[in-house]
Amino acid sequence: xxxxxxxxxxSIRGVFxxxxxxxxxxxxxxxxxxxxxxxxxxxxxxxxxxxxxxINGLISIDRGSILVEGQEVHDPALDKLALRKKxxxxxxxxxxxxxxxxxxxxxMAPIHVLGQPKAEVEARARGLMKKVRLEGKENAYPxxxxxxxxxxxxxxxxxxxxxxxxxxxEVTGALDPETVKxxxxxxxxxxxxxxxCILVTHEMGFAREIADHIYFTDRGVxxxxxxxxxxxxxPRDPRTREFLGQIL
Amino acid sequence: MAxxxxxxxxxxxxxxxxxxxxxxxxxxxxxxxxxxxxxAAVVLxxxxxxxxxxxxxAASAAAQPSILSLMVKWSxxxxxxxxxxxxxxxxxxxxxxxAGIILGLFxxxxxxxxxxSAWVVTQFFRNAPWLVLLFYCILLIPFELSIFGRTVPxxxxxxxxxxxxxxxxxxxxxxxxxxxxxxxSGQWEAAESLAFSRRKTMTMIILPQCVKRVLPPxxxxxxxxxxxTPLVSIVGVQEVMTLTRAAxxxxxxxxxxxPIYLYVxxxxxxxxxxxxxxxxxxxxxxxVIG
Numbered sequence: 096x097x098x099x100x101x102x103x104x105x106s107i108r109g110v111f112x113x114x115x116x117x118x119x120x121x122x123x124x125x126x127x128x129x130x131x132x133x134x135x136x137x138x139x140x141x142x143x144x145x146x147x148x149x150i151n152g153l154i155s156i157d158r159g160s161i162l163v164e165g166q167e168v169h170d171p172a173l174d175k176l177a178l179r180k181k182x183x184x185x186x187x188x189x190x191x192x193x194x195x196x197x198x199x200x201x202x203m204a205p206i207h208v209l210g211q212p213k214a215e216v217e218a219r220a221r222g223l224m225k226k227v228r229l230e231g232k233e234n235a236y237p238x239x240x241x242x243x244x245x246x247x248x249x250x251x252x253x254x255x256x257x258x259x260x261x262x263x264x265e266v267t268g269a270l271d272p273e274t275v276k277x278x279x280x281x282x283x284x285x286x287x288x289x290x291x292c293i294l295v296t297h298e299m300g301f302a303r304e305i306a307d308h309i310y311f312t313d314r315g316v317x318x319x320x321x322x323x324x325x326x327x328x329x330p331r332d333p334r335t336r337e338f339l340g341q342i343l
Numbered sequence: 344m345a346x347x348x349x350x351x352x353x354x355x356x357x358x359x360x361x362x363x364x365x366x367x368x369x370x371x372x373x374x375x376x377x378x379x380x381x382x383a384a385v386v387l388x389x390x391x392x393x394x395x396x397x398x399x400x401a402a403s404a405a406a407q408p409s410i411l412s413l414m415v416k417w418s419x420x421x422x423x424x425x426x427x428x429x430x431x432x433x434x435x436x437x438x439x440x441x442a443g444i445i446l447g448l449f450x451x452x453x454x455x456x457x458x459x460s461a462w463v464v465t466q467f468f469r470n471a472p473w474l475v476l477l478f479y480c481i482l483l484i485p486f487e488l489s490i491f492g493r494t495v496p497x498x499x500x501x502x503x504x505x506x507x508x509x510x511x512x513x514x515x516x517x518x519x520x521x522x523x524x525x526x527x528s529g530q531w532e533a534a535e536s537l538a539f540s541r542r543k544t545m546t547m548i549i550l551p552q553c554v555k556r557v558l559p560p561x562x563x564x565x566x567x568x569x570x571x572t573p574l575v576s577i578v579g580v581q582e583v584m585t586l587t588r589a590a591x592x593x594x595x596x597x598x599x600x601x602p603i604y605l606y607v608x609x610x611x612x613x614x615x616x617x618x619x620x621x622x623x624x625x626x627x628x629x630x631v632i633g
Contacts, residue, residue: 151536179538190533194551204537207547249533256537 098165104129104291105150105260110159112145119145121315122159127260130289134302134323137312138338143295146312147262150293151182164259176208183253187265189245191237197248198224198233201255209256216255223251227281243274247281254285261285263294299342303327311335377623384612391605410602417590417603424583425610428572431504431582435572436565439508443515450520453541461516468513473506474574480506481578500582503575507568514564515557522553559626566615566622583607 103126112120119142127133135143148154149161152168152175161168163181191200201220205211224233227247237245246266253261263282267275279301286292286305296302302309303323310320311332319332330336395411408416449461468476480502487496526549534544576584587607591599 148532153532153535176538179536182536184533184536186529186533188527188529190527190529192530192533192548192552203547204539207543208538208540252537 098162100129102165103127103162104164105293106160106162107146107150108160108162110146110149110161111157112142112149112154113157119315120149120156123312123315123317125310125317127291127293129259129291131307132286132292132305133294133308133310134306135293135295135310135312136297136299136302136338137318141312142315143312144264147184147264147293147295150260150262151184152178153184180209180256181259182262183256183258183260184262185246185249185253185264185266187268189237189242189249189269191245191248191252193237196234196236197229197240200237200248201252204252205255220251220255223254224248226254226284227251228277241274242270243277246270246274246278250278250281250285260291260293263292263296265295265297267296267298297342299327299339311338313338377620381616384609384616387605388609391602391609395602407596410596410599413594413596413599414603414606421583421586421590421603421607422610424581424586425607427500428582429569429614431500431507431572431575431580432565432569434504435507435511436568438504439511439568440515440561442508442512444519446512446516447519447523448545450516451523465513465516465520468509469517471510473510473571474577476509477503477506477574477578480509499578500575500580503578503580506578507571507575511564511568515561518557518560518564519553522556523549525556526552555629559622559629562618562622562625566618569615569618570611583610 105125105127107123107125110120110123111118123142123146125133125135125146135146137143145154149156150163150168152173156169163178166173166178168178191197192203195203198217198220201223202213202216205216205219206213221233224230227250229244229247229251232240232244232248237248240248250261250266266282267278270278275298279298282292282294283301283305294302294306306323308320309323309326311318311326311330311334313334319326319330319335326335327339330339395409395414446461446465449457450465452458452461481499484497484502484505486498487494489495523545530548530552531544534548539548572582573584576582576588579585584607587603591603
């Protein structure tokens with residue numbers, strides 16, 4: 096590997112993707128440096144979630160390149176396990192495994208995928224449960240937890256793999272307003288610890304507060320991007336202005 | 344996902360404010376069916392025993408053994424036959440379930456030829472009459488087979504077990520396919536993003552969630568299979584129906600005909616009714632838990 100931490104940890108170059116007749120991504124390029132927090136905003140159906148899923152190879156791309164730590168994600172010879180160890184993902188619908196307790200959800204992948212010893216994984220998982228402020232909920236099943244609690248278990252589950260990059264796909268989109276905050280606090284703490292985060296979000300206030308860089312996408316292209324201060328104070332493109340006008 | 348709103352149900356609240364329902368809810372239909380069937384069965388069984396009691400008096404007047412004493416006399420033989428029916432049902436269910444799980448997993452395989460052929464096999468056996476399958480197995484399976492130089496006999500009842508396990512296999516295959524496909528795609532995505540292989544996702548995440556979805560229809564299928572086991576009498580297996588006919592032949596009493604069949608029928612009922620009751624309860628339980 097000839098990648099160095101000075102280069103972008105995620106480098107997306109001219110990515111195209113279509114589902115049948117529908118072109119979802121039309122030449123997207125984004126660079127994410129290590130420790131950076133990137134927020135992607137934009138109207139529904141503008142391809143934000145698709146882009147996120149391309150980064151960890153859940154969706155294949157038609158054209159372009161996506162490098163994670165210098166390795167091409169869509170190289171057929173790529174070791175997907177190695178990639179997914181590096182890139183964690185949290186979903187809008189939490190997608191916890193309902194037949195396992197919160198702690199087991201966190202422990203499953205390190206034990207059964209990475210083959211790490213159970214005692215070590217359990218100690219780490221308990222630490223992660225504490226970190227997301229869910230101490231005492233270890234033995235609860237997902238169905239017994241609130242949306243915000245489930246989402247924090249999902250974050251802990253993803254962190255248990257020790258990823259380099261975390262992808263957040265509208266993680267507060269399905270939550271009750273009163274539980275949104277607890278999830279955002281958890282993400283903010285992660286970001287402050289230096290975790291590289293790529294977030295797709297509709298929480299503008301949060302994006303402004305946490306992001307190092309904001310990307311605005313519409314109909315499969317990046318319309319505008321910049322640091323949050325200039326982006327929110329002084330949007331240049333009329334589409335951005337219209338979108339922000341509707342949301343803020 | 345019919346999560347029943349229990350708060351708005353019946354007692355409490357104003358009836359006029361409740362939503363108008365065109366069709367009665369499924370659970371109340373079932374409850375009504377249960378009610379009817381239980382009462383019908385009680386009437387039948389009570390009628391049987393009452394008839395027998397009357398008959399016993401009449402028989403003591405005439406110079407022939409009473410129906411009751413004849414039934415008592417034949418009970419051990421018939422009950423042995425009934426146990427044989429249960430043995431056939433256990434074995435058919437076990438073989439059919441094992442084969443059906445494999446076939447069902449083939450039906451959700453990523454390999455298209457495998458998936459297509461599993462689908463064809465499933466549809467074929469699911470839509471074939473059980474009796475025809477039984478005849479085929481009786482006629483097509485040899486009565487013995489030499490495996491590694493040793494001769495393994497295949498008596499008729501073993502062939503019948505295979506015959507009955509074929510439709511069970513097809514039904515279980517459909518249960519598995521349906522259950523796997525009913526698991527939200529987010530579960531697959533989450534597992535994939537945690538680097539689970541497809542095989543591990545299936546065995547550790549998808550299939551465990553399928554068990555509770557499959558259990559009620561599977562138990563239902565077992566009850567249906569048990570009630571279908573008398574079919575094997577037609578292909579010459581010595582089970583309860585064959586033995587009943589033998590008893591009738593030996594006694595040569597026309598008035599024994601109806602009571603003795605009712606007697607055998609009540610055994611099946613006593614065995615299968617709790618299973619169907621429990622299935623209904625399980626279904627209700629899973630509907631609420633989701």
